[in-house]
Amino acid sequence: MSMSLNLVIYKTKEDKLIEDDVRTVQFEELSPVLLKRLTDSFPLEELPVYFDENLEEHFEIECFNNSQIQEILDMLKKDFLELIKHEHDALVAGKTSKNEVQLVENDTINTSDDPLNKAVARFHILTGVIKLFEKKHLRLSDDVGAVIKLG
Incomplete structure (x- = not known):
């Protein structure tokens, strides 16, 4: 089962998030394995989102801490380098590894058994x-x- 990450912009009042006119900037699917890697290193935090500017009723969303975005990027870019190395070894050098890079494996991607198609799908997700x-x-x-x- 895949999950998604959503970069959204909420309207704010007094630095509080308001549901009115929320806008999705970008949406990306990710595998449960990649989500676990992210959340093990950078636990999600719950933030209140208010239904309107009265700031009375709210619900909670799970999101990444904005102060950790650079650290998350650094980790993901290291993972990307590992993925490049793995795919090079598998596709170009013909080396097989028992430790296949699973960070971006996603069962919902409809690819053939062709290793190149799988590699492209993994790169696309990450x-x-x-x-x-x-x-x-x-x-x-x-x-x-x-x-x-x-999401």
Whole structure:
């Protein structure tokens, strides 16, 4: 079962998130294995989101701590380098490994048994997640209403 990460921008009032006019900036699927790796290293935090500007009723969302976005990016980029090495060894050098890189394995991806198609799918998933965190870090780091939440 796959999950998703959503980079969303909530309206804010007094630095509190408001559900009105929430906008999804980017959505990326990720495998349970990659989600576990992320959350083991960077536990999700629960933030209240208020239904309206009265700031009375709210619900909780699970999201990554905005202060850890750079650290998350650093980890994901190291994972990307490991994936490149693994795929090179498997596809170009013909080496097989019992320790297949599982970080981005996703059962919902419809690929053939072709190793190249699987490699492309793994790269696609991981680079999408990296781009989502980069967008938050580079373009929306000062926006209190911008969060990366689990979907």
